Amino acid sequence: MRVLWTTSTLALVASTALSTAAMAQGEVNIYSSRHYDNDQVIYDEFTERTGITVNRIEGDADELIARLNAEGQNSPADIFLTVDAGRIWRADEAGLLQPIDSEVLENRIPEHLRHPDGHWFGMSQRARIIFYDKEEVENPPQTYEALADPQYEGQICIRSSSNVYNQSLMASIIAANGEEAAKDWAEGVVANMAREPQGGDTDQLRGVVSGECDIAVANTYYFLRGLDGGVDGLSGSTDMFGWVFPNQSGRGAHVNVAAMGVTANAPNKENAVQFLEFMTSDFAQSYFANQNNEYAAVPGVGLAENPASLGLFRMDDVNLSVFGENTPRAQEIFNEVGWE
Ligand SMILES: [Fe+2]
Structure with missing residues (x-):
């Protein structure tokens, strides 16, 4: 050399x-x-x-x-x-x-x-969407906002607030609805969590398979890897999942x-x-x-x-610069509402 x-x-x-x-x-x-x-x-x-x-x-x-x-x-x-x-x-x-x-x-x-x-x-591009257990959830949330609805109490698995995918999601919610509404939303999601945030996106999907959660938020490709096979705790169980591309009547999926x-x-x-x-x-x-x-x-x-x-879906076309711009505030809100 x-x-x-x-x-x-x-x-x-x-x-x-x-x-x-x-x-x-x-x-x-x-x-x-x-x-x-x-x-x-x-x-x-x-x-x-x-x-x-x-x-x-x-x-x-x-x-x-x-x-x-x-x-x-x-x-x-x-x-x-x-x-x-x-x-x-x-x-x-x-x-x-x-x-x-x-x-x-x-x-x-x-x-x-x-x-x-x-x-x-x-x-x-990667979409961050809502997956759910078809047997357990009759009316899955159709928007990110609906994840805060009390009807889903104790059902939702989503990873920690230190994760950049969630920070960007929160940043997009601040951009769409304003800081105050974003904070109310985060509070509602925390109240609906099935467990303390843990693991990566695949672990949220595994939580649905194991029955610990009924609803999971994950990037699409983690689920699709499960379809390909070889993902412990997910492959072989993908048939039990339904999914929602959120906010299709509004700004589109994040x-x-x-x-x-x-x-x-x-x-x-x-x-x-x-x-x-x-x-x-x-x-x-x-x-x-x-x-x-x-x-x-x-x-x-x-x-x-x-x-x-x-399936095809509508994507949120907010300029991605807002993710970075809103992330410091997003992190503050997560901390304020105790989203670990
Ligand atoms: Fe990833």
Whole structure:
């Protein structure tokens, strides 16, 4: 392995296995909090088409943000990828991303799924919806607001308020209904919880299977993974579930995005823009979304069989910047009402 002991690569070489030629021409370096082996197909196709090598460092989003901060101007990262709008917003607030002016990106990605000045772009959409036990729940909640209805007392499983998906959901409720109504809502949901918040989205669905809960809030792809098989405590029991895409007569179901931005100090900025543009191609969109049972960000790209089986629905098209903007208040409200 060739090692370039320049100051700019030192931190990188010391701490990771990323190619030590990362600063050379012909490469693009991605810090990614998404880790699917199948993403490699997309990276290989990009390399095939452009000759640009893709290097990836995967990690927890908050750790990658801390790392970008620590590396500062010497960071080899060109692109930061997260699986929620809240964290990419946080990275942007910290000055870690730069504006990108690209007609391709502006034309392909709908306006509400990207930063107004091109600091980040949504690449796939995930819906956070309501699942329920068909035997136990005759009138499932049709809106997020209805989760606070006393008729569901002791029935609801939803994860903790420290989870960024719930923070974004709460941020969207603040945007739709205002802070006071959002607080009343949170109080009502806490009163309806079947148990203290625990585990991830899959655990909420498992709670329905085990009978601990009758209603669960989860991102669609967690349920769809269960359909694919191999998910302990869920696969084999998916027939007992009904689901509701909430707020279909109003603003639509809450969606979040996997998003990418070009880093403030990207050493390979042009390659990074090329990569983002490639990510909006039909090929990359369908692959990126479908392999995790998500919805493409670019309109008109086909659905995979699993998400298609859930049916079509109306998505909330609030600009995702509000998730980040409202998250501090969302967290305060969660704390005020004792949503752990
Ligand atoms: Fe997730």
